[in-house]
Amino acid sequence: MDRLTLSAIIASAAFLVFLIVTLTWHNDELRPRVWQLNEILEQDPILADYPYDFKVLLFLNGVATLTSPQGSSDVPLRPFLNRIDPSLADKPADAPEVVEAERRFRAIEMQAIKVMISLPDVDSVVWALDRAWYHKNRVPLPK
Template sequence: MDRFTRNAVIGSGVLVVLLILSLLPWGGMAFGPRIWQLNAVLERDPVLAEYPYDFKALLFLNGIVTLTRPYDADVPMDEALVAMDPTLAGKPADDPAFAAARDRLQRTEFHAIGLMLAEPDVRSIVWSLDRAWLNGRRIAFPAPNPVLGGSM
C-alpha cells in the first residue's frame, strides 16, 4: 500500500468515527447540547427576558437541572436586589420597594422553575450561586470549601 492510499484510509476512518460520534444520543451528557436547549428555553421566555438577572442552566444530569441565582444562604437576597436595582440602595429592608423587588424575584424564580419542569425530561431543579455575576458586580461571597465543594 502506498503512502497516499494509507493516508486516505486513515482519514476516511477518522471521518467515519466522527460521523458515528455525531449521531449518538447526547441526552445523558452533562454538558452536551441538551443544556444549550434548556438555556435557549430560558432565553426565549418573555418574562425572564425583561428581568434584570439572567437565569442560566449550568448542568443537566439524570433529570436534574442546576439553575443559577444571585443569592443563597451566604449572600443575602437584598444585596443582589440592590445590584439589580440601584434605586434600592440605602432603603431599609422593610421598605415597600424592597418587598416588591423580593416578590418579583421569587415570582421570576418560580417562573423559571415552571419552564424547566415543563420540559419532558426534567424532574427536579437545584439552585447554584452565580459567583460570576456577583463577582462582576463586586459583591463579596465566601470562598468554596475545597473539601465539601460548597460554601463555608
C-alpha cells in the same frame, strides 16, 4: 486497482456522505442538553424581561442545576437587589419597594422553575450560587 479495492473505496465514500448528511440533518439533537435548556430559558418572555439571566450549569439524571444570585438562604438577596436597582440601596428592608423587589425576584425564580419542570426530561431544579455574577459586578459576597 482491482475490483475489490474500487468497491471498498466507493462504499467508504458513500458511507462518509451518508454520515455527513445524517449528522447535519439531526444537528439539534447533537448539541449538549445544557445548551438547549439555556436557549429555552432565554426564549421565555418573562425571564427575558428580568435583569438577571438564569443559566443551566448542569443537567444530570433529570436534575437541572440553575444559577441564582441567592443560591441558598445563606446568601442575602439585598446586595443583588441593590445592584440591579440602585434606588433600593438607602431604603430599609421593610420598605414597600424592597419588599416588592424581593417578591418579584421570587416570582421570576418560580418562573424559571416552571419553565424547566414543564420539560419532559426535567424532574427537579436545584440552585447554585452565581459567584461569577457577583465577581463580574464587583459585589462582595458575605463570608
